[in-house]
Amino acid sequence: MRTAFTELVGVEHPLAGFNRTPAVVAEVSRAGALGVLGATMYSPEELDEQLTWIEEQLGGRPYGVDLMVPASTTQQDLNTLVTDLRSQIPDDHRRFVDGLLEKYDIPPVSENDALDRLGRIDASLETNMDTAIVSELLDVAFSHRIALVANALGTPPPAMLERAKAQGVPVAALVGKREHAEKQLAAGVDLIVAQGTEAGGHTGNVATMVLTPEVVEIAGDVPVLAAGGIASGPQLAAALALGAAGGWAGSVWLSSHEDAASQVIKEKLLEATSSDTVVSTTRTGKSARQLRSAWTDEWQAPGAPSPLPMPLQSMLVREAWERIDVTAEKGSGPARELESFFVGQVVGSFRGLRSTAEIVQDIVEVCEARLAELGRLVEPVQR
Amino acid sequence: MRTAFTELVGVEHPLAGFNRTPAVVAEVSRAGALGVLGATMYSPEELDEQLTWIEEQLGGRPYGVDLMVPASTTQQDLNTLVTDLRSQIPDDHRRFVDGLLEKYDIPPVSENDALDRLGRIDASLETNMDTAIVSELLDVAFSHRIALVANALGTPPPAMLERAKAQGVPVAALVGKREHAEKQLAAGVDLIVAQGTEAGGHTGNVATMVLTPEVVEIAGDVPVLAAGGIASGPQLAAALALGAAGGWAGSVWLSSHEDAASQVIKEKLLEATSSDTVVSTTRTGKSARQLRSAWTDEWQAPGAPSPLPMPLQSMLVREAWERIDVTAEKGSGPARELESFFVGQVVGSFRGLRSTAEIVQDIVEVCEARLAELGRLVEPVQR
Numbered sequence: 194m195r196t197a198f199t200e201l202v203g204v205e206h207p208l209a210g211f212n213r214t215p216a217v218v219a220e221v222s223r224a225g226a227l228g229v230l231g232a233t234m235y236s237p238e239e240l241d242e243q244l245t246w247i248e249e250q251l252g253g254r255p256y257g258v259d260l261m262v263p264a265s266t267t268q269q270d271l272n273t274l275v276t277d278l279r280s281q282i283p284d285d286h287r288r289f290v291d292g293l294l295e296k297y298d299i300p301p302v303s304e305n306d307a308l309d310r311l312g313r314i315d316a317s318l319e320t321n322m323d324t325a326i327v328s329e330l331l332d333v334a335f336s337h338r339i340a341l342v343a344n345a346l347g348t349p350p351p352a353m354l355e356r357a358k359a360q361g362v363p364v365a366a367l368v369g370k371r372e373h374a375e376k377q378l379a380a381g382v383d384l385i386v387a388q389g390t391e392a393g394g395h396t397g398n399v400a401t402m403v404l405t406p407e408v409v410e411i412a413g414d415v416p417v418l419a420a421g422g423i424a425s426g427p428q429l430a431a432a433l434a435l436g437a438a439g440g441w442a443g444s445v446w447l448s449s450h451e452d453a454a455s456q457v458i459k460e461k462l463l464e465a466t467s468s469d470t471v472v473s474t475t476r477t478g479k480s481a482r483q484l485r486s487a488w489t490d491e492w493q494a495p496g497a498p499s500p501l502p503m504p505l506q507s508m509l510v511r512e513a514w515e516r517i518d519v520t521a522e523k524g525s526g527p528a529r530e531l532e533s534f535f536v537g538q539v540v541g542s543f544r545g546l547r548s549t550a551e552i553v554q555d556i557v558e559v560c561e562a563r564l565a566e567l568g569r570l571v572e573p574v575q576r
Numbered sequence: 577m578r579t580a581f582t583e584l585v586g587v588e589h590p591l592a593g594f595n596r597t598p599a600v601v602a603e604v605s606r607a608g609a610l611g612v613l614g615a616t617m618y619s620p621e622e623l624d625e626q627l628t629w630i631e632e633q634l635g636g637r638p639y640g641v642d643l644m645v646p647a648s649t650t651q652q653d654l655n656t657l658v659t660d661l662r663s664q665i666p667d668d669h670r671r672f673v674d675g676l677l678e679k680y681d682i683p684p685v686s687e688n689d690a691l692d693r694l695g696r697i698d699a700s701l702e703t704n705m706d707t708a709i710v711s712e713l714l715d716v717a718f719s720h721r722i723a724l725v726a727n728a729l730g731t732p733p734p735a736m737l738e739r740a741k742a743q744g745v746p747v748a749a750l751v752g753k754r755e756h757a758e759k760q761l762a763a764g765v766d767l768i769v770a771q772g773t774e775a776g777g778h779t780g781n782v783a784t785m786v787l788t789p790e791v792v793e794i795a796g797d798v799p800v801l802a803a804g805g806i807a808s809g810p811q812l813a814a815a816l817a818l819g820a821a822g823g824w825a826g827s828v829w830l831s832s833h834e835d836a837a838s839q840v841i842k843e844k845l846l847e848a849t850s851s852d853t854v855v856s857t858t859r860t861g862k863s864a865r866q867l868r869s870a871w872t873d874e875w876q877a878p879g880a881p882s883p884l885p886m887p888l889q890s891m892l893v894r895e896a897w898e899r900i901d902v903t904a905e906k907g908s909g910p911a912r913e914l915e916s917f918f919v920g921q922v923v924g925s926f927r928g929l930r931s932t933a934e935i936v937q938d939i940v941e942v943c944e945a946r947l948a949e950l951g952r953l954v955e956p957v958q959r
Contacts, residue, residue: 400805
C-alpha cells in the first residue's frame with residue numbers, strides 16, 4: 194500500500210507504531226511500518242543510548258522519535274524552577290495522595306525496588322521546560338538518522354522546525370481539534386496525526402471518525418494519519434477510507450510481549466472491555482484516557498480535591514505511582530486495584546499477548562484483504 | 577453496493593436515514609437508501625397518518641419506523657401514572673427551571689404560538705409506558721408495509737419480536753456497548769445498529785471506530801450498521817471498512833431543507849464546530865449528545881440541581897422547551913442562547929442547507945469513488 198505517508202518516511206506499510214519501549218519501536222520498523230519512540234522521559238544520554246540501540250536492530254530501516262518540546266522554555270535554573278513549582282502544590286493535595294497510599298497499604302519504595310525507568314509513566318514536563326536540556330535532546334535526536342520527529346505537546350517551536358527542515362527530517366504534530374491542525378499547518382509541519390477521543394493518553398473530545406476527515410479537508414498536500422481506535426486491519430482500512438494516509442497506533446503495542454508494561458498492567462488490560470477506560474486529569478494535569486481503576490474512582494469520590502494543572506499534578510503523584518507500581522508487582526491486591534495505564538478504547542479488543550511483529554503483520558494483512566473486498570463492492574463485473 | 581443490509585431491507589444503497597420528519601424519510605427512501613421515521617412522539621392516529629403519507633410518496637420503495645417500546649409496560653391507568661410521576665419531581669428542580677426561564681426572559685406560550693409537533697423534541701416516555709398505547713402503536717406500524725421496525729429503547733419486548741417475525745418485518749436494535757449487542761442478539765433481532773459516542777441523541781461512551789468491529793465480531797450472520805459519525809461518503813466507506821453492512825445516519829438530515837427543525841436551530845447548527853456538542857442528561861434524564869448552549873451550561877453551573885432520571889426530567893423540562901423554542905423563533909436573543917437540539921459531532925461538517933436527495937446522492941457517490949480508490953491501493957498492477 195503506497196500512500197503519501199509511506200512516501201514521506203520511506204516505509205512499506207501505512208502504519209506508525211508509537212511506543213516508549215525501544216524493542217517495540219525496533220520490531221514495528223523491522224516489520225515494515227514506522228516505529229516511533231515516545232522519548233518524553235529520557236535524559237539526553239539515555240536517549241542517545243536508546244536511539245543507538247534501535248538503529249543497531251534496524252539495518253537501515255526508518256524509525257521516528259517523539260519528544261515533548263514545549264512552545265517556550267525557560268532559562269531559569271532548573272533546581273530553582275522545580276523548587277518553585279513544588280511550593281505551588283497545596284498541602285490538601287499532598288494529604289489526599291498520602292491518605293490514598295495509606296488506605297491501599299502502599300509502602301514507600303526501597304532502593305532495591307526502584308523500577309526500570311521503562312516500566313513507569315513519567316511525564317517530567319518540568320525537565321523539558323529547561324532550555325538547555327531541550328536543546329540537548331534535539332541535538333541527540335538530530336545526530337541520529339531519524340525519519341520523523343514528532344512533538345507530543347502542541348505546536349513545535351520554530352527552532353525545532355527549522356532544524357528539522359535543514360536536516361530533511363519531516364516533523365509530525367498530534368492534534369485533537371481542527372483548530373489545532375490549522376495552527377500546526379500554519380507553522381509548517383510535514384505530517385498531521387489527527388487523534389480522536391478514543392485514543393489512550395492525552396486526548397480531546399472529537400472522535401476519530403469525525404476528526405480525521407475534517408483535518409484531511411484542510412491539510413491539502415500534507416498527509417494525515419488517523420490515531421485513536423487503530424488496532425486492527427479493519428480499523429486501518431477505515432482510517433484510509435476517511436482520507437488518512439495511514440494509521441498511528443499506540444495502545445495496541447501494550448498487548449505485545451516486547452512492551453515494557455508490568456505483568457500486572459498487562460493482565461488488567463487483557464481483562465478490560467472497551468467501556469473500561471476513562472478520561473482523567475489525575476495523572477498529568479491534562480485530560481488523558483487511561484484504564485479506569487480505584488485510582489481514578491478515588492479522585493472522583495466526594496471530597497476528593499480537583500486535580501492540579503500540568504506539570505504540578507504529575508509532580509504531586511509521581512512518587513505515589515512508583516510506589517503503586519512496585520507494590521502491585523509484588524502481588525498486593527489493593528495496589529492492583531489502583532494500578533492503571535494510559536490506554537485507548539481498543540483495549541477491549543486485546544485477546545492475549547502477541548509479538549510486535551505478529552501484530553503489525555496481522556493489521557496489514559487484514560487491512561489489505563478488507564481493501565480488496567471494498568474495491569469489489571463497486572466493481573460492476575462482480576455483480 | 578450490495579451488502580447484507582441492502583439485501584435484508586431491499587434498498588439500493590447501504591445507508592439508513594433516521595429522522596422524525598416524514599418528508600425527510602420519504603426523500604431518503606426515494607433516493608435509494610432506507611428512510612426510518614423516528615416516531616417516538618406520535619399518538620397512534622398521528623402515526624397512521626404519517627405512515628400513510630410516506631407510503632404515498634414512495635411508489636413501493638421500502639422505509640422503516642423507529643418506535644420507543646419499553647421492555648415492560650404498565651397496565652396502570654395512564655392519568656394515575658402521570659400524576660404519580662409528577663409528584664416525584666422535587667420543588668427545587670421546578671424552581672431551578674422557572675428561574676432559568678425568568679433569567680432568559682422566556683414568556684409562557686399562548687395557544688396561537690403552539691408549535692407544530694414536528695418542531696419539538698418530545699420524549700414522552702410516560703405515554704409509551706401504557707400497555708394499551710404501545711399495543712396500538714404496534715398495530716398501526718404493522719398495518720403498514722414497513723421494511724424495518726427499530727426499537728429506540730433497549731431490547732424489544734418478545735411480543736414485538738414475535739409479531740414482526742410473523743409478518744416478516746426485520747427488527748433492528750440500537751446498541752452502544754458490546755454487552756448490549758449480546759443481549760439483542762440473544763433476543764433474536766435481525767439488524768444491529770452499533771451507535772458510537774459521537775452520535776447525536778442518546779449515546780454511550782465507546783466510539784464508532786471501536787464499537788463497530790467489536791459488535792460485528794459477535795454478530796455472526798446478523799448485519800450491523802455503524803451509527804455515529806456517518807454524514808459523508810468517506811465516513812460511510814469507513815463504516816463498511818469496519819465490517820458494517822452500511823451506515824445509519826441521523827444528524828446529517830438536520831442540514832436538509834426538509835427537516836422540521838426551526839430556522840434558529842438550523843442556523844446554530846451551521847455555525848457549530850465538531851467540538852460544540854456535549855453529552856448531557858438535562859433533556860431526557862439519559863445521556864444524550866446535543867448542541868452545547870446556555871441551557872447545558874446553566875445545568876453545569878455551581879448550585880444547579882442534578883438532572884432527574886427518565887422520564888421525570890423530560891416531564892420537568894418539556895414545557896420550558898416549548899417556551900424556549902417559540903420565543904427563539906420570534907427572534908429573542910436570550911432564547912437563542914438557550915436553544916439547542918440533539919446532534920452528533922458531525923455537526924461541524926455542515927456547510928449549508930441542501931435537499932435530502934442531494935445529501936443521499938453525495939454520500940453514496942463519494943463513498944463509491946472512495947471504495948474504488950481503496951481497492952486500487954492493493955491492486956499490484958497499479959503500482
